[in-house]
Amino acid sequence: MPLFDSPELAPLAHFLTSLAIGLLIGLERERNPSAKAGLRTFTLVAMAGTLTALLSEKTGAPWLLAAGLLVMGGMMVAAYTKDEDEEDPGTTTVAAVVLCYGLGALVWYGYSQLAVTLAILTTILLYFKAEMRGISQQISRLDLVSILQFAVLSFVILPVVPNRGFGPYQVLNPYQIWWMVVLISGLSLAGYAALRIVGQRHGALLTGLFGGIASSTATTLAFSRHGRADPGLLGIAALVILLANWMVMIRLAIEVAVVAPSLLARMLVIFGCGAAAGLVALYLTVWRRMDNRPDAPRLEVKNPTEIRAALTFGMLYAGVLVASAWLSDLAGSSGVYAVALVSGLTDVDAITLSSLRLYGLGTLAGEQAATAILLALLANIAFKAGLTLAIGGAGLARHTLPGFLSAAAGAVAGWLLV
Structure with missing residues (x-):
């Protein structure tokens, strides 16, 4: 027995x-x-x-x-x-x-x-007592404020907002909107925390990667200025900018995995082709030509979970959501694509999440949502390339343009595959 x-x-x-x-x-x-x-x-x-x-x-x-x-x-x-x-x-x-x-x-x-x-x-x-004590000693007032504000966004506001549809087409669900705010704030906070803990001590690679998670726009803007101010930093600035914008595709893949897992396989092909092509171009045009790799300048990132920024993103997301639903009803998928091209210039997250939300509601088909996200990504790449040229000058643009174009071409090739 x-x-x-x-x-x-x-x-x-x-x-x-x-x-x-x-x-x-x-x-x-x-x-x-x-x-x-x-x-x-x-x-x-x-x-x-x-x-x-x-x-x-x-x-x-x-x-x-x-x-x-x-x-x-x-x-x-x-x-x-x-x-x-x-x-x-x-x-x-x-x-x-x-x-x-x-x-x-x-x-x-x-x-x-x-x-x-x-x-x-x-x-x-x-x-891990020693390691945790070391981290706690590195935390600044801004870091603590960021953590507390994220806690407020996640555990105070999110549970009390109503979970039902309002407004035109019933697409304005306060709970879903605020959940997207929490998702974006959490990703930004993770990148910011990683950047604060290890990024600045381990050079350009981690600065670009974690800076891209925290804010690819802020990273592009900051290192475009560094590239213009010091021609000796052109290579390092181009490396950080391209890595930060390469991380945008990783960030978007995480958003798809969380919000619409059924669409992940299709989007991984698009993002994977874009990321692979971008990495190849990055290696051939920037990394291989850098004989010496100095430490990257310090990247200052603002509070990633500021309440005002969260509210701004929430309103932007809600606006894009309503505009996408309205134009989809009025002009079909072409209306959503127009919104994607315009909104993707400055914020690719909002149109991505709104497209995924409409896909979940059945308003958009899978291929339409994938196309809208691709168009937003291409518009965002074009905006960052223009920002690099305008702020960093022609010298920096020559370093970054091949990487931007390769990532865009790779994403388009992935879209054609699916």
Whole structure:
């Protein structure tokens, strides 16, 4: 008879899971010389949590679980209180012990997968103490404001806006509009955070990549100015600009994957061909010719989650959505294409997301949505090429134009394939 089929030994699986959780967290704490709890303590605490939950359930005494938590926490506080001269007050270890006890209880109540996941995340937090402290010391006031504003956009505003259609053609769904704002703000914040943490310390490649996620327009504008101000930076400026605009296609692919996964395969062909052609041109015309690659100038990016910017994007997205629906009803797909060409000049995200929204509503067919996104991408590439010429001058334009044209031609070739 299998071991766990025995009624008396059936709970053993829960205790083995708690044992593994305690060993995992305790193994990390064992490495910390100042910790009063290590491998054995955490293992016993986790199993004590499971045992107390079992007894609490079987005896109908829920207070046993709370009493056990108080005992475990009190024992750890007392252990650290004895050594008043210790520099480490031990609050992290005490918190970890309390959490470990709770995870053991979760296992008994049938949340083993959740408990194991939380144990892994807890161990990661404990292990990367130095790295997290370094990141926290690098965070500026602007960084903290950006994080807080994104939290407001995502967890305060989004849950309370109504989730139903309003206005012409019922396309103005406040929840869907604000969800697009959160998506774009999240992508921008991720690029901004990556740029702040590693981009400036690892040269032009990462500056271009993360700058493209945060804001390809700001990156193009900034490095066009650098290229004009210092002819010695023409190569590095062209590299950063082309990489930033190459990342636009990666960004759009992420948006398609989140908003309209059924359209992703088709769009990956378009974006993939454009990205591949752009990379080849980038290597042949810029990267291969750069004998020395100096550090890229610092790229200053504004708050990517500013409330005013979020509201502006939300209104732009709503406007493009209504215009696309109206012109689609009035002039068919050609009306949407006209909107895509105009709006794509300055903001390719708005028309992309509105096209995907109309595709989801059944207003646009898949090939029409793909064509609208392609036209917006081409208009955006043309705008960035013109911006490079106007701000950076002819010298910088000669470096970047082959890359822009190759990316555009590759995207068109991908569209022809699908």
